[in-house]
Amino acid sequence: MDALDRQIIAALRVNGRATYADLGRKVGLSASAVHERVGKLESTGVITGYHAMVEPSLVGLGVTALIGIQPTDTADDDEVADELGRLSEVESCYAVAGDEAFVVKVRVATVDELERTLGRLRRIAGVARTRTTVVLSTRFEGRPNTGEVPAPAVPGEPEPGE
Amino acid sequence: MDALDRQIIAALRVNGRATYADLGRKVGLSASAVHERVGKLESTGVITGYHAMVEPSLVGLGVTALIGIQPTDTADDDEVADELGRLSEVESCYAVAGDEAFVVKVRVATVDELERTLGRLRRIAGVARTRTTVVLSTRFEGRPNTGEVPAPAVPGEPEPGE
DNA sequence: ATTGAAAGGTAAAAAGG
DNA sequence: CCTTTTTACCTTTCAAT
Numbered sequence A, B: 001m002d003a004l005d006r007q008i009i010a011a012l013r014v015n016g017r018a019t020y021a022d023l024g025r026k027v028g029l030s031a032s033a034v035h036e037r038v039g040k041l042e043s044t045g046v047i048t049g050y051h052a053m054v055e056p057s058l059v060g061l062g063v064t065a066l067i068g069i070q071p072t073d074t075a076d077d078d079e080v081a082d083e084l085g086r087l088s089e090v091e092s093c094y095a096v097a098g099d100e101a102f103v104v105k106v107r108v109a110t111v112d113e114l115e116r117t118l119g120r121l122r123r124i125a126g127v128a129r130t131r132t133t134v135v136l137s138t139r140f141e142g143r144p145n146t147g148e149v150p151a152p153a154v155p156g157e158p159e160p161g162e
Numbered sequence C: 001a002t003t004g005a006a007a008g009g010t011a012a013a014a015a016g017g
Numbered sequence D: 001c002c003t004t005t006t007t008a009c010c011t012t013t014c015a016a017t
Helices: A003-014 A020-027 A031-043 A077-086 A111-122 B003-014 B020-027 B031-043 B077-086 B111-122
Strands: A047-054 A063-071 A090-096 A102-108 A127-140 B047-054 B063-071 B090-096 B102-108 B127-140
Touching: A003 A020, A003 A031, A003 A047, A003 B047, A020 A031, A031 A047, A047 B003, A063 A077, A063 A111, A063 B090, A077 A090, A077 A102, A077 B127, A090 B063, A102 A111, A102 B127, A111 A127, A127 B077, A127 B102, B003 B020, B003 B031, B003 B047, B020 B031, B031 B047, B063 B077, B063 B111, B077 B090, B077 B102, B102 B111, B111 B127
Parallel strands: none
Antiparallel strands: A047 B047, A063 A102, A063 A127, A090 A102, A090 B127, A127 B090, B063 B102, B063 B127, B090 B102
């Protein structure tokens, strides 16, 4: 994983359909070299896949919610996570620190559907309570983070508290 | 948006690098027809982009947190959201119902970095408090939801509560 | 809206520095 | 690890339906 790999990854995070020739021009390598590097990044698990992003409201999924899942005393987290994964409306699932075992993001068509989803969640063995936060608007989502800290306004000026 | 479009979208959500020829074989159209449909889906904003997904821990972003942002009484939500967007470690930002204005997902390298990020968040004008939930593990994330309700175990059997 | 054909570009694999 | 080469496949455009 050198600087070239990082450049290639950054480019593919922005445009997952970029051709190897495009990427090669961008980073100054031949298409074959890029092809080989990308193949290695895929097979080592750095790049996990390529996905089209869709505007949820335009495919009938206008309601998003973040739901905290409080487990029962005897819950098996792995089993609960498996069950959560069986619900297609559960898009993401994070095991978290705190008194909730998981936070999940769900997307459904309507608040009626949300209510049904909450019912399904509560019926899972090991789920004691749910705490739902309705999303009013998604300001941005899944942005590429290159891991670079933005440069301070005055170079060399430390941030407050540093 | 007909059934063919939905099939194409579903295929591109699973594999964003599928060729038009691949897609055509899958849905029973010529590559040209798929090309035109995908172009239309892109220009109408249904498909918003294609992105490589990366294993965060393998690119030096091993720490994930969900942070609720409580606004001050006089906060302008749009301005706060803009400022949140300026921080590259803030990957997603949702405006939510409840006493928090936003929930954001951040990814950073270390807990030290997380502490610095919390400092940056709290220094944003309009931010009164933050509430941080540390992610222990990501069970799954960003799964394609085709909008289909999973079939009940016994077909025709209504769910409890329906 | 879809097809089929044609031109140019790209992917994938092989050979070699 | 890279480049160049080569073949087969793909993208893209366009005329026709």
